[in-house]
Amino acid sequence: MNIQINHLQHIGMPITDIVISQAFYERLGFQPVMRSTFVHEGEQGKVSMMKRDEMIIELYQMPEPELSKVIPNEYII
Template sequence: MEIKIKGFQHLGIPVTDMERSAAFYKGLGFENVMASDFVMNGEKGVMAMMQRGDMIIEIYQLPSSLLGDIKTRKDGHIDHIAFDVDDVDTVFETLKSNGYQLIEPAPVFLPFWQKGCKYFNITGPDGERLEFNQIL
């Protein structure tokens, strides 16, 4: 089995104050190259892709009713590792047919970037979340 991973795409970090975190990463030389709202459990959250050179950090603020989960974490705040792929649907089917633990029932479209993106996640052996993402 060969999965064609082009490279590391981004690192996702949940934050409790989007403005404070965006300013922090801007101070480290990152630029907000894309921001968007999203809906989770019927409530609005916000996200931003902060880029410096080839590095992208996704910072996102969950809806206020879910922020308590972030504040009580004991093991750090890195949420997932994302891999850039050419064909997310093919990767999904390959991993599904090889018995990987899929989180989503199918790749999910998000209106991020210029034309959107599609992604899905798998769970690793220690509960880590790995995202496979295709920018359309």
């Protein structure tokens, strides 16, 4: 089987502090294009879409009860 991936719409990354993470990616040249909230198990989380050229990243901060489950580097390949 020959599978080729030519384009990704965006990459989602769980983070523990959306303000600090947004500032970090802004220093790398990303600009915020959307900020919103979401509900997970009755609690409010935060999300920010950041864009630089054709790259889009989604930063999402889980609600407080879920933050302890976010393990640094767990999702990095």
